Amino acid sequence: MANEILEEHIQNEYKWGFTTDIDADEAPKGLNEDIIRFISAKKSEPDWLLEFRLKAFRNWKNMVEPQWAHVSYKKPDFQDIIYYSAPKPKKELASLDEVDPEILKTFEKLGISLEEQKRLSGVQSNIAVDVVFDSVSVKTTFKETLAEKGIIFCSFSEAVQEHPELVKKYMGMAVPPTDNFYAALNSAVFTDGSFCYIPKGVRSPMELSTYFRINASGTGQFERTLIIADEDAYVSYLEGCTAPQRDENQLHAAVVEIITHKNAEVKYSTVQNWYPGDKDGKGGIFNFVTKRGICLEDNSKISWTQVETGSAVTWKYPSVILKGNNSVGEFYSVAVTNNYQQADTGTKMIHIGKNTRSTIISKGISAGFSNNSYRGLVQIKKGASNARNFSQCDSLLMGDKCGAHTFPYIEIKDKSAVVEHEATTSKIGEDQLFYCKQRGIDNEKAIGLIVNGYCKEVLNKLPMEFAVEAQKLLAISLEGSVG
Amino acid sequence: MSLIAENKSAVTQTLLDQLQNNASKVAFMPDSEIVSAIRYLEDKGIPNNKHEDYKYCNIEGILRKEFKSVEQSFNALIPEDIAPLKLEEAINLVVVNGNYVSALSEKMIVRGLTVKAFNELSALEKNLLSSQAKSESDALIALNSAFCGNGLYLEIENANVIPMPIHIIYVNSGNGNCVVNTRSFIRIGPNAEATLVESFYNIGNSKVFSNFVSEKLVEENAKLTCFTFQNEGSLSYSVHTNQAKIFKYGNYSNMTATLSGELVRNNHNVVLAEPNCEAHLNGLFITQGTQQVDNHTLIDHQMPNCESNELYKGIAKDKSSGTFNGKIFVRKDAQKTNAYQSSKNILMSDDATINTKPQLEIYADDVKCSHGTSTGKIDTEALFYLKARGIGEDTARKLLLQAFAQELIDKIEIPTLQERVLHLFEESL
Numbered sequence: 001m002a003n004e005i006l007e008e009h010i011q012n013e014y015k016w017g018f019t020t021d022i023d024a025d026e027a028p029k030g031l032n033e034d035i036i037r038f039i040s041a042k043k044s045e046p047d048w049l050l051e052f053r054l055k056a057f058r059n060w061k062n063m064v065e066p067q068w069a070h071v072s073y074k075k076p077d078f079q080d081i082i083y084y085s086a087p088k089p090k091k092e093l094a095s096l097d098e099v100d101p102e103i104l105k106t107f108e109k110l111g112i113s114l115e116e117q118k119r120l121s122g123v124q125s126n127i128a129v130d131v132v133f134d135s136v137s138v139k140t141t142f143k144e145t146l147a148e149k150g151i152i153f154c155s156f157s158e159a160v161q162e163h164p165e166l167v168k169k170y171m172g173m174a175v176p177p178t179d180n181f182y183a184a185l186n187s188a189v190f191t192d193g194s195f196c197y198i199p200k201g202v203r204s205p206m207e208l209s210t211y212f213r214i215n216a217s218g219t220g221q222f223e224r225t226l227i228i229a230d231e232d233a234y235v236s237y238l239e240g241c242t243a244p245q246r247d248e249n250q251l252h253a254a255v256v257e258i259i260t261h262k263n264a265e266v267k268y269s270t271v272q273n274w275y276p277g278d279k280d281g282k283g284g285i286f287n288f289v290t291k292r293g294i295c296l297e298d299n300s301k302i303s304w305t306q307v308e309t310g311s312a313v314t315w316k317y318p319s320v321i322l323k324g325n326n327s328v329g330e331f332y333s334v335a336v337t338n339n340y341q342q343a344d345t346g347t348k349m350i351h352i353g354k355n356t357r358s359t360i361i362s363k364g365i366s367a368g369f370s371n372n373s374y375r376g377l378v379q380i381k382k383g384a385s386n387a388r389n390f391s392q393c394d395s396l397l398m399g400d401k402c403g404a405h406t407f408p409y410i411e412i413k414d415k416s417a418v419v420e421h422e423a424t425t426s427k428i429g430e431d432q433l434f435y436c437k438q439r440g441i442d443n444e445k446a447i448g449l450i451v452n453g454y455c456k457e458v459l460n461k462l463p464m465e466f467a468v469e470a471q472k473l474l475a476i477s478l479e480g481s482v483g
Numbered sequence: 484m485s486l487i488a489e490n491k492s493a494v495t496q497t498l499l500d501q502l503q504n505n506a507s508k509v510a511f512m513p514d515s516e517i518v519s520a521i522r523y524l525e526d527k528g529i530p531n532n533k534h535e536d537y538k539y540c541n542i543e544g545i546l547r548k549e550f551k552s553v554e555q556s557f558n559a560l561i562p563e564d565i566a567p568l569k570l571e572e573a574i575n576l577v578v579v580n581g582n583y584v585s586a587l588s589e590k591m592i593v594r595g596l597t598v599k600a601f602n603e604l605s606a607l608e609k610n611l612l613s614s615q616a617k618s619e620s621d622a623l624i625a626l627n628s629a630f631c632g633n634g635l636y637l638e639i640e641n642a643n644v645i646p647m648p649i650h651i652i653y654v655n656s657g658n659g660n661c662v663v664n665t666r667s668f669i670r671i672g673p674n675a676e677a678t679l680v681e682s683f684y685n686i687g688n689s690k691v692f693s694n695f696v697s698e699k700l701v702e703e704n705a706k707l708t709c710f711t712f713q714n715e716g717s718l719s720y721s722v723h724t725n726q727a728k729i730f731k732y733g734n735y736s737n738m739t740a741t742l743s744g745e746l747v748r749n750n751h752n753v754v755l756a757e758p759n760c761e762a763h764l765n766g767l768f769i770t771q772g773t774q775q776v777d778n779h780t781l782i783d784h785q786m787p788n789c790e791s792n793e794l795y796k797g798i799a800k801d802k803s804s805g806t807f808n809g810k811i812f813v814r815k816d817a818q819k820t821n822a823y824q825s826s827k828n829i830l831m832s833d834d835a836t837i838n839t840k841p842q843l844e845i846y847a848d849d850v851k852c853s854h855g856t857s858t859g860k861i862d863t864e865a866l867f868y869l870k871a872r873g874i875g876e877d878t879a880r881k882l883l884l885q886a887f888a889q890e891l892i893d894k895i896e897i898p899t900l901q902e903r904v905l906h907l908f909e910e911s912l
Contacts, residue, residue, distance in 0.1 A: 068535065070844075382833060397848035400815065406843040410856060415830040418859040425845050425852040 030079045033057065036188055039084050043157050043191070046164060056177035056187030063181045066315075069344040070373040070405055073313045076251050076286060083189045083222070142206065151235075152197040153208055156224055159195035166197055170228050174257040174292040174321070182253040182315075183290040186222045190255070193223035198233035198264075207463055209238040225256040229264035229300075236267040238466055249277075249312060251286045258293030260300035262324070266293065267303045269462050271470055274310035281340025281369070284312025291318035295327030295353070303330040304347065305461045307470040312341060317375065319348035322356035322384075329358040332458040336474060337370030337402070346376035346407075351387040351417070360391035363455050366402035373405040380417040387417040395425040396454060448475045494547045495528040495622075502630050502662060505555040511601040511666075512612060512628050520618040520628035527622050539806040539838045540748050540777040542623065545720055550692050554659030558687055562587060565652065568684055570899050573650035580655055581632025581665040595643025595675065599636045601666075608636065612668055615698040616726040621750070623722050627664045627696040634666035639705075642674040648897055650680040655719070657691045667697045671705040671733075680900060682712040683744075685719045693721035701733040703757075710895055711739040713747055714907060717772070720746040727753045729760040736763035738894045741776050742907040751780045755789040755817075766795040767891040769911045770803035770835075777806040784817040784847075793824040796891055798884060799835035800911075809854070810842040817847050824854035829861060829887060881912045 028035070036057055040050040065075060146153050152163060159167050177187035194210040210225060229235055239256075252274060258266050268291075277284025287310075293302035304318040320329030331347040349358035358378070366372040374393040395404035406423045428450050436446035452459065452471055459467050499521065510517055530536065531543035557580050565587050569575040576598060577587040583600040601612070618625035639645060655663050671677055685691055693715065701707045707727075715721055721744055729735050741747050753762045768776040782791045797805040807826040828837045841854040861883050869879035888908060895901040 395843070395845070397845065397850075400818070400848045402848070403844070403846040405845065406841070406854070408839075408841060408856075410837075410839040410858065412828075412830060412837045412858050413833075413835075415833050415835065415860050417830070418857075420855075420857045421839070421841065422855045423841070423843060423853060425843055425850060427848045427850075 029082050031081070031083060031189065035083055039189060039191060042084065043160070045160055048168060049160060052172070052177060053188050056184045057189075059178045060181065060184035060188055063184055065181050069315050069375070070371065070407070071313050071315065071342040071344050073286065073342070074249070076249065078185070081251060084191055145205075149202050149205060150199040151202060151204055152195065154195055156190070156193040156195045156226065159226075163195075163197070166228065167195065167226065170226060170257070170259050172257075173259055174294045175255050175290050180290060182288040183255055186224060186253050186255045186290070190222045190224040193254070194225045196225075196227045196235065196237065198229045198235045200230045201232045203233070204235040207236045207238055209240070211240050221250070221252045221254070223254050225254070227256075227258045227266055227268070229258075229260045229266050231262045231264060231297075233261070233264045234266075236463055237269070238463060239268070239270045240273070249284060249286055252289070252311075254289045256289070256291040256318075258302055260293065260295050260297070260302055260327075262297040263299045265301040265303075268293075268305070268318070269466055270304075270306040270308075271462075271466055271473065272306065272308045272310050272314075273473060276310045276341050277312040277339065279339050281312070284341070285310065286313045286315075287311035288313075288315045291316065292321065292348075293319070293329075294321045295324045295329065295356075297324040298353070299326045300324050301328040301330070303328075303332075303461070305332045305458065306334070306345075307458070307462070307466075307473065308333065308335040308343060308345060309473050311343070314341075314343040314345055316345045317347055319350070320358065321350045321352065322358065322387075323352045325353040326355045327353055328356070331358075331360045331362070332461045333362045334365070334455045334458045334470070334474070335363070335372055335374075336365045337367065337372045339368040339370060341368075341370045343371070344373040344375055346374045346393075348377040349379070349389060351378075351380045351384040351389070353384060355386045356384060357388045358390075360389070360393070361457050362391075362393040363458055364393070364395040364404055365398065365451065365454075366395070366404050367398040369401045371403040371405070373407060374423075375407040377409040377411070378419055378421070380412045380414050380419065382413040384414050385416045387414060387419075389417075389419045391421040393423045394454070395423070396451070397425065397427045451475075494543050495524055498529065498546060498550070498553070498662070499524060501553040502555075505553070509602065509633075511631060511633055513609065516613045516618065517629050520625040523618050523625045524622055524629065529622055529626070536621075536779065536808075539804070539808075540746070540775065542722065542748070545746060546692065549690055549720065550660055550662065552660060553662050555661055556658045557661065558656040558658045560584075560587065560654065560656050560686065564656075564686055565654070568652050568654065568682060570648065570650045570680060570897065572897065572899060573648040573680060575650045575652060576635065576637075578635050578651060578653045578665060578667070580657075580661075581634065581663050583633055583635040593645060595640040595672075596645055596649070597636075597638040597640070601634045601636060604636055611670070611700075612666075612698070615700065615728055616696050616724060621724065623694055623750075624696055624724055624726075627666055627694050627724070630662075631664040631666040631696070634668070636668045638670045639672055639675040639677050641672040643672070644676040645678070648678040648680050650682065652682050652684065653695065654684045654686055655691045655693055655715075656686045657689045658687060660690050662692045662694065665693065665695045669697065669707070670700045671702060671707045673703040673705060675702075676706040678708045678710075678897070680710045680712065680897065683715050683721070683723075685715040688718065690718050690720070691715075693719060695721065696724045696726070699725065699727040699735070701727065701729045701735045701760075703730045704732040705730075706734040707736070708896075709735075709737040710897065710900060711737060712900060712904065713739065713741045713744055715744040715747070717743065717745050717774075719744045722748045722750070724750040725752065727762070729753065729755050729757070729762060731757040731759060733757075733760040735761070737765065738891065739766040739778075740891075740895070740904045740908075741766070741768035742904070742911065744774065744776075746775045748777045749779060751778070752783070753781070753791070754783045754785065755791065756785055758786040759788045761790040761792075763792045764795075765793070765891055765894055767797070767888055767908075768805055769798045769800070769888075769908060770805050771800040771911060772803060773801070774803040776804075778808070779806075780809040782809075782811050782822065784811070784813045784820045784822065786816060787818045787820070789817065790821045791823070793826075794891065795826045796888060797826075797828045797837065798831060798887070799828065799837055800831040802832070802834040804836035804838070806838040806840075807856070808838075808840040808842070810844065811852055811854070813843075813845040813847050813850055813852065815846045818849045820847060820850040820852065822850070822852040826856040827887075828856075828858040829884065830858065881909070884912055885909070
């Protein structure tokens with residue numbers, strides 16, 4: 001029985017695994033200063049940005065790939081990657097009609113119809129989407145609507161051209177170019193990404209969203225997101241990702257930075273669904289991402305919510321530096337691994353300001369032959385009086401060939417801090433399954449029900465549109481994992 | 484990069500040279516073991532805080548700073564030195580500077596109990612040494628294997644229940660900077676049962692780096708209850724490695740009380756090698772001044788239906804620091820495992836540090852594993868409650884800390900030892 005269901009699930013292939021035939025303008029393979037100059041020139045960047053890239057690259061050359069994560073994979077050959085791939089023709093686009101129809105078709109397949117979005121404009125619950133295709137931003141919707149409020153939401157390259165002062169001021173503030181191996185690599189070669197600035201006192205009227213897709217083969221995706229919320233501002237930001245099905249492993253090394261000023265709040269939600277590789281663990285995306293936010297001033301808040309179902313190897317620790325007094329950091333995560341996927345994910349909460357609070361809720365689910373680790377750091381610095389942290393990380397095991405691990409680091413240097421950490425590991429209870437089945441709910445649905453219940457605390461934090469998608473994704477990822 | 488590497492081997496090399504010059508001509512470990520231990524040391528070096536397992540405990544730094552030169556000269560001890568350390572209800576055995584001294588030990592004929600020095604062992608028994616604590620798993624075990632003294636071998640034969648506790652007093656008496664490598668091997672035969680107290684002291688007024696390794700075998704259906712009492716004083720820097728292996732239906736428990744010592748690092752590794760066995764590890768520490776206590780535990784669940792329990796509590800005062808790093812490792816075959824781990828800590832000063840890292844690594848699905856850790860200050864409401872009833876703040880605080888620790892102190896079933904721990908604990912408050 002178990003095997004049948006498992007088989008059935010294994011047949012369940014990655015449904016986003018198609019490629020789109022569009023001309024791409026690519027840089028030659030490999031990485032050296034010339035390539036960086038090429039990327040920079042291609043994007044007609046100012047000198048300071050080129051300097052930023054070169055500095056990062058020179059640092060990167062002296063860095064070694066981190067080995068500490070609980071994952072094993074074949075090290076990517078950094079000279080065998082195309083660092084720049086832009087869909088052709090690359091000209092200024094005034095409306096959606098000018099976007100390559102092939103790209104639009106891709107988006108329709110993916111279920112995010114830009115056309116429809118456009119048509120529905122004016123309707124209350126819609127989302128502004130910035131679409132990044134092979135590291136180049138293709139189209140940002142609702143730009144005009146947002147501009148009325150003073151919100152800047154555009155591609156990173158556009159921001160570099162039009163708002164260089166903001167980019168220069170904030171870029172590298174949360175993730176310095178020398179932060180770690182992949183952040184340095186990204187700082188050197190990033191091609192595009194999203195930029196978002198919410199001015200003083202503005203609550204973003206809609207959810208902002210970035211959609212990432214790797215398309216061309218042999219490319220790496222290196223995008224950069226920078227979100228700044230000025231005093232009293234609020235924004236909810238969504239990120240989604242897919243990639244075509246390929247035999248080789250592709251590298252995705254992104255950097256996301258969030259900066260919040262006084263009383264500002266940023267809510268960042270991710271549904272990560274990169275191609276996880278086939279059932280034998282062949283192919284898939286290496287997802288090595290650095291995400292960090294700084295609560296720069298008092299009473300600000302940064303909240304990360306992530307649903308991680310894709311990627312062959314995930315290496316990701318969305319963090320919050322709680323610098324301002326009374327600032328709040330949150331991390332809600334569901335990480336699902338199946339087949340031969342490996343995930344090493346968690347968060348860092350660095351308490352510096354007084355009365356800072358952080359909450360960590362992490363739910364790991366491992367099935368098949370996968371390994372799923374939670375790795376987190378809670379650090380209470382000296383002087384961070386009355387800091388408060390609560391962490392809970394639960395793991396659910398499905399099948400006897402997978403692994404679930406927890407590596408929480410807790411470092412406390414202030415006596416008024418209160419820090420709690422809890423973790424449990426278990427499997428779906430026989431009694432729970434029996435209860436459902438007794439009431440006529442079949443095995444498959446019962447598992448879906450229990451898993452969704454188990455993740456509810458996190459799924460509840462997602463914006464509505466995403467929550468529905470995430471629930472479906474969970475069900476697909478885990479179909480038939482337990483007999 | 485290469486500069487750091489050179490410095491690293493320099494510390495280890497200096498230590499090796501000094502120890503090799505001073506080492507007695509007699510070696511107590513099998514020759515092959517000594518050769519591989521030294522090779523491992525030369526290769527890996529003494530760990531520093533770049534080493535994941537020693538992140539909060541820089542042993543290399545301490546050797547570099549405090550033990551530049553090692554004199555290895557010791558004061559002789561007389562029975563009067565030992566008398567106050569003894570426990571009256573126990574069989575007291577004495578190990579001085581890494582060597583078992585039968586002249587200072589009590590000779591009692593107890594059925595089934597064998598106590599020997601390493602140099603009295605048969606070839607067969609000698610082969611057991613280093614069968615559990617492997618040089619290639621940790622540089623400090625390697626250091627011990629290469630230079631350990633004439634340690635203590637203790638064996639309880641099949642089906643014997645030792646009616647009174649066995650108390651091993653490990654005492655160092657350096658006269659000038661010393662590095663002492665003490666080793667013991669404890670074997671509890673099938674169906675046997677024993678209570679063991681291991682006390683650590685330092686007599687003398689020079690700095691001692693004490694590197695202790697104990698191997699413990701708890702065989703089928705046997706039971707070993709251990710109490711470790713660490714009171715080595717402010718001149719002592721020590722690493723204690725306990726490597727235990729438990730067989731079918733075996734039961735191993737340990738309660739460690741750390742009350743003094745400038746640096747105390749406890750590596751407690753337990754292998755649950757066969758089904759249906761259990762292990763219970765408990766620990767209590769209170770640190771003050773610039774003291775550093777680092778408790779490291781590893782419970783390796785290899786087989787099904789085993790159980791493990793850990794409870795560690797700590798109080799850090801002044802500029803001291805305390806660490807708990809516990810790892811539960813559940814292997815593929817270890818279905819129906821129950822593992823529980825808890826670490827609770829209280830910080831008494833803004834200069835004190837508590838680091839905790841409770842780790843779970845699980846490869847079996849039908850398991851119940853959980854860990855919890857909490858760190859905080861004294862409950863202000865409880866403090867207020869007591870103060871409102873006319874109890875002074877100081878007394879109230881002491882009362883609450885005592886209540887915090889009582890759960891662990893109660894686990895010490897030997898009255899004299901319990902009193903000793905309680906007395907020192909209260910003094911430290």
